[in-house]
Amino acid sequence: MSWDFETDPEFQEELNWVDNFVREEIEPLEYVIENPSDLKNETRNTLIKPLQAQVQERKLWACHLGANLGGPGYGQVKLALMNEILGRSGSAPIVFGCQAPDSGNGEIIAHYGTDEQKERYLKPLLANEIVSCFSMTEPQGGSDPKVFTTSAELVGDEWVINGEKWFSSNAKYADFLVVMAVSEPDATPYQRMSMFIVPADTPGVNIIRNVSMHEGREGTHAYIRYEDVRIPKDHILGGRGQAFEVAQTRLGGGRIHHAMRTMAQVKMAFDMMCERVLSRETQGERLADKQMVQEKIADSWIEMEQFRLLLLRTAWLIDKHNDYMKVRKDIAAIKIVMPTVLHNVAGRALLLHGALGISTEMPFARQVIDSYFLAMGDGPTEVHKITLAKQILRGYEGTDDLFPTRHRLKNREKALKKFGSLIAPTDDDI
Numbered sequence: 001m002s003w004d005f006e007t008d009p010e011f012q013e014e015l016n017w018v019d020n021f022v023r024e025e026i027e028p029l030e031y032v033i034e035n036p037s038d039l040k041n042e043t044r045n046t047l048i049k050p051l052q053a054q055v056q057e058r059k060l061w062a063c064h065l066g067a068n069l070g071g072p073g074y075g076q077v078k079l080a081l082m083n084e085i086l087g088r089s090g091s092a093p094i095v096f097g098c099q100a101p102d103s104g105n106g107e108i109i110a111h112y113g114t115d116e117q118k119e120r121y122l123k124p125l126l127a128n129e130i131v132s133c134f135s136m137t138e139p140q141g142g143s144d145p146k147v148f149t150t151s152a153e154l155v156g157d158e159w160v161i162n163g164e165k166w167f168s169s170n171a172k173y174a175d176f177l178v179v180m181a182v183s184e185p186d187a188t189p190y191q192r193m194s195m196f197i198v199p200a201d202t203p204g205v206n207i208i209r210n211v212s213m214h215e216g217r218e219g220t221h222a223y224i225r226y227e228d229v230r231i232p233k234d235h236i237l238g239g240r241g242q243a244f245e246v247a248q249t250r251l252g253g254g255r256i257h258h259a260m261r262t263m264a265q266v267k268m269a270f271d272m273m274c275e276r277v278l279s280r281e282t283q284g285e286r287l288a289d290k291q292m293v294q295e296k297i298a299d300s301w302i303e304m305e306q307f308r309l310l311l312l313r314t315a316w317l318i319d320k321h322n323d324y325m326k327v328r329k330d331i332a333a334i335k336i337v338m339p340t341v342l343h344n345v346a347g348r349a350l351l352l353h354g355a356l357g358i359s360t361e362m363p364f365a366r367q368v369i370d371s372y373f374l375a376m377g378d379g380p381t382e383v384h385k386i387t388l389a390k391q392i393l394r395g396y397e398g399t400d401d402l403f404p405t406r407h408r409l410k411n412r413e414k415a416l417k418k419f420g421s422l423i424a425p426t427d428d429d430i
């Protein structure tokens with residue numbers, strides 16, 4: 001039997017170190033570094049590189065990767081326990097070498113890349129000597145990749161890419177972009193596209209503008225026009241028409257890693273809410289003493305704990321099966337619940353902080369907006385609900401009978417047949 005809700009003392013020591021390191025060394029970076037992915041920013045490099053060296057020395061670098069790729073191969077449960085700390089700070093994942101979108105891009109190059117691609121792109125990516133971008137969504141639609149029109153045509157020894165991509169995060173910092181494009185226009189819908197590695201300095205990679213989600217903050221989500229972008233033939237990633245499969249490999253891990261980091265944001269909002277209600281008085285008593293405030297604390301705690309348990313169980317299932325497809329249902333469920341929990345807990349924390357809570361001086365408004373990103377990025381909640389329901393229903397069968405299997409009268413009849421000789425008849429049976 002192993003239903004255990006405790007962390008090994010040995011790994012707990014590592015987590016304690018991570019917790020302290022993030023609080024003391026990384027969280028303060030938030031206030032002085034605009035974007036930790038901006039490798040050209042000297043202040044960023046001066047502050048972040050020594051921290052990365054400490055993490056490497058501690059052997060906690062790139063914990064999402066197996067030993068064959070230079071990580072410790074901890075698996076998803078340990079990664080979840082780490083990420084629920086790292087997610088407190090926008091800079092922590094990069095200090096620990098597990099930041100999106102590089103982690104997902106690294107995973108697909110490791111899985112589908114040629115030896116040259118691994119040498120040229122994966123190696124420096126894993127060392128955070130370069131950063132990357134995943135360029136898939138198009139302005140006319142993101143939830144349904146079947147509507148993408150960006151094309152890749154093989155002309156001689158080069159692929160020529162034309163089209164527009166939308167919300168390509170970190171493109172302006174990236175050394176290369178992973179681009180999904182239609183290379184087989186006559187194939188069936190799921191075989192029409194291939195994945196390509198496009199060096200960011202290739203002529204024709206034109207950023208139209210960088211879109212922002214938060215007023216007053218620098219935009220990092222690029223609207224890109226690919227205009228006659230020529231890349232060598234060997235820059236296809238995976239086989240022709242294999243882009244859907246490549247994308248799924250990337251998204252399975254990506255979704256749960258977002259959930260792990262979201263757990264950190266939920267806990268932060270919850271902690272701030274508790275501190276505030278114990279500190280603030282109105283009408284002669286603390287906010288904490290009012291029953292409707294207590295309800296908000298209780299509801300938030302329950303939602304947070306339910307989310308965490310589902311998250312850890314899903315991580316455990318991934319480790320057990322070592323195959324994202326076998327855990328599709330559970331990943332869909334955690335993807336669905338994550339935005340709601342962040343939205344609810346951050347929203348209540350915002351409310352209980354009053355005007356201060358809604359201001360840019362506190363993080364709650366940003367967290368609430370982020371909850372909407374979590375509901376649409378990597379596939380919208382609606383689509384994941386469809387997946388979840390379909391997967392669940394695979395474990396059930398309908399009945400041809402007019403009445404359901406658990407219909408009371410039917411079952412009483414069966415029970416009477418089974419025990420008839422042993423029980424006295426009731427008035428109903430006479």
Ligand SMILES: Cc1cc2nc3c(=O)[nH]c(=O)nc-3n(C[C@H](O)[C@H](O)[C@H](O)COP(=O)(O)OP(=O)(O)OC[C@H]3O[C@@H](n4cnc5c(N)ncnc54)[C@H](O)[C@@H]3O)c2cc1C
Pocket residue numbers: 101133134135136137138139140141142143144166167168169170213221373375376377378379380381382383
């Ligand atoms: C912060 C952020 C970062 C991002 N980073 C990247 C990135 O790096 N690379 C990249 O390629 N993309 C990125 N995206 C884009 C993201 O993947 C898309 O926003 C997402 O796929 C949804 O596509 P869309 O915005 O075109 O919305 P649409 O496809 O237009 O959908 C709009 C809404 O319609 C509803 N909907 C959609 N489909 C269904 C359905 N089947 N049934 C019922 N309702 C439905 C949902 O509510 C959905 O939110 C990012 C987005 C955000 C917000």
